[in-house]
Amino acid sequence: MFNVGISQAGKVNVMTSDKGGLTNEQIADLAVDKIVSISDEAPAHIRQQANQFREHLKNVMYHYLLLARSEERGTIIQALLSGGQKETAELIRRL
Amino acid sequence: MAIAQAMCTSFKTELLTGTHNFATNGNAFKLALYAEGGGGKSSTTATLGATTTAYTTTGEVANSGSYTAGGGALTKVAPTSSGTTAFTDFADLSFTTATITAMGALIYNDTNGDKAVAVLDFSSNKTSTSGTFTVQFPTADASNAIIRIA
Numbered sequence: 001m002f003n004v005g006i007s008q009a010g011k012v013n014v015m016t017s018d019k020g021g022l023t024n025e026q027i028a029d030l031a032v033d034k035i036v037s038i039s040d041e042a043p044a045h046i047r048q049q050a051n052q053f054r055e056h057l058k059n060v061m062y063h064y065l066l067l068a069r070s071e072e073r074g075t076i077i078q079a080l081l082s083g084g085q086k087e088t089a090e091l092i093r094r095l
Numbered sequence: 096m097a098i099a100q101a102m103c104t105s106f107k108t109e110l111l112t113g114t115h116n117f118a119t120n121g122n123a124f125k126l127a128l129y130a131e132g133g134g135g136k137s138s139t140t141a142t143l144g145a146t147t148t149a150y151t152t153t154g155e156v157a158n159s160g161s162y163t164a165g166g167g168a169l170t171k172v173a174p175t176s177s178g179t180t181a182f183t184d185f186a187d188l189s190f191t192t193a194t195i196t197a198m199g200a201l202i203y204n205d206t207n208g209d210k211a212v213a214v215l216d217f218s219s220n221k222t223s224t225s226g227t228f229t230v231q232f233p234t235a236d237a238s239n240a241i242i243r244i245a
Contacts, residue, residue, distance in 0.1 A: 007102050010239050012233065016221050017226035017227045019225050019226060021191065
């Protein structure tokens with residue numbers, strides 16, 4: 001006889017935003033949650049180290065997300081300016 | 096509770112009859128969002144749990160932004176195993192420029208009669224207002240993956 005010990009549906013994480021997309025911090029949180037998983041059953045000192053690593057990773061992610069968004073906006077602004085859309089480019093620059 | 100986290104019982108039976116194929120070139124799966132109490136279409140309330148057998152529009156959230164009836168298509172990650180546990184995963188799913196209040200979700204097989212796979216309970220109402228509503232799936236491992244069989 002075959003026994004299936006556990007058949008489970010995992011817990012999802014929901015992230016929402018108002019009047020616009022997710023913030024850099026929210027995206028960094030999503031990314032770090034996907035990369036670092038800390039077991040509740042791990043020894044306290046391991047959990048502490050893992051949490052410190054998690055915070056460090058989040059800060060790095062946040063910085064580069066900020067940079068990525070800023071650089072993409074720069075590219076879009078340049079494309080709009082090249083197309084004569086000066087006012088739209090200015091709107092995006094102010095974001 | 097009207098929405099209770101569960102792997103649907105019918106899904107377990109259907110696994111044994113080869114109804115669901117999670118391979119990347121297999122069946123298409125979707126995720127629909129549901130409200131509990133206010134927030135759903137026509138003020139209906141979703142009742143979802145282990146006994147749910149198929150996608151239903153009762154209690155599904157209204158169309159908004161990129162969310163339309165039936166929900167969003169899930170991008171599959173090929174099933175694999177670790178130790179004695181087999182599991183599968185999906186890419187995170189986002190609905191943009193959407194005003195949504197949802198308490199849970201249903202994953203279902205869009206290829207085979209909208210048959211239910213799993214009910215997801217968000218524990219509390221999650222709301223986006225003219226914004227992004229993202230469902231992030233757990234880490235794909237033997238302890239956390241969205242669908243696990245040990």
